[in-house]
Amino acid sequence: MANTFQVGDLKVSLVVESEFPVLTPNEVYPDATQEDIDKNEAWLAPRFYDRISDKLILSFQGFLIRSDGKNILVDTCVGDCKDRRRPSFDQKKWSWLDQLIAAGCEPEQVDIVVCTHFHVDHVGWNTQRVDGTWQPTFPNARYLFVKKEWDYWRSGEGAHNITRTGDYMQDSILPIVEAGLADFVDMDHRIDPDVSLKPAPGHTPGMVCVDLQSNGSQAIITGDLLHTVLQVIYPDWSTRFCADPVLSRHTRKAFLERYANTDVMILPAHFPRPTAGYIERDSHGFRYRFVDEKKS
Ligand SMILES: [Zn+2]
Structure with a gap:
């Protein structure tokens, strides 16, 4: 299955840490009813939904x-050996760095790290445990942290919300700042002529998409603007993990409106492989067409 996509002169590779049934639809989406899932089960299972465990x-x-000769890494997953409250994330040992190396990049060769937002599953490999301390995994990189995101997670509300998962600020963000590798940037920061950040607030206050444009081609890494294909069909569904579900819904709907029926490739963080696809309009609203599916 294709893990690398060409976007003009740019190449984007998926670096997959894990893919498994994680949560029930209602644990993710408070608005999802059993009736909704039953109605969609024929296409959801088994690719996107595990009937036995009732999990997405x-x-x-x-x-x-x-x-342009640089290695830019967007989102660093859950990470290894971290104390986490969710058993499926706790003290894991995945071979994610091997996946990165297989994609052609040693950790020392990463020039820039971007975290679309500061959630547990997007910052983990920022650091790795060395002799009992958390050290930057990418010692030669600048880590771009969105200032607004940093401010939120340092605030009382952010500190409260972090208790849900385990204190990843302590083991995955602060060690980078202390090592002097962090650059605090705006939500529309431009990394180079072809790659820039775009604001996508709601899921978290400082969440960004990463916009890639080269030689007339465009792709967008969407962070957690969409968690599953269901949210393309039901754009009103924000998750229980959204800091501002109303703004999250607004941002998602505006995004779908803007990119429907265009040839802009979408790269959502949590869609199973091949992940990449396009937004299409249909008689009910929107649908997601993976790159390996035919146009309808
Ligand atoms: Zn996520």
């Missing part, structure tokens, strides 16, 4: 962008 299948992955 999510991928956890980062994206390696090769742009």
Whole structure:
């Protein structure tokens, strides 16, 4: 299955940490009813939904962008050996760095790290445990942290919300700042002529998409603007993990409106492989067409 996509002169590779049934539909979406799932089960299972456990299948992955000789890594998954409250994330040992190396990039060769937002499954490999301390995994990289996101998670509300998962600020963000590798940036920061951040607030206050444009082609890494294909069909469904579900819904609907029926490739963080696809309009609203599906 294709894990690398060409976007003009840019190359984007999926760097997958895991893909498994994670949560029930209602644990993710408070608005999802059993009737909704029953209605969609024929196409949801088994690719996106595990009937036995009643859980949605999510991928956890980062994206390696090769742009003008630079290696830009977007999102660093859950990470290894971290104390986490959710058993499926706690003290894991995945071979994610091997996946990165297989994609053609040693950790020392990463030039820029971007975290679309500061949630547990997007910051983990920022650091790794060395002799009992958390050290930057990518010692030669600048880590771009969105200032607004940093401010939120340092605030009382952010500190409260972090208790849901385990204190990843302590083991995955602060060690980077202390090592002097963090650059605090605006939500519309431009990384290079082809790669820039775009604001996508709601899921978290400072969440960003990463916009890639080269030689007339465009792709967008969407962070957690969409968690599953269901949210393309039901754009009103925000998740229980959205800091501002109303703004999250607004941002998602505006995004779908803007990119429907265009040839802009979408790269959502949690869609199972091949992950990449396009937004299409249909008689009910929107649908997602993976790159390996025919146009309808
Ligand atoms: Zn996520």
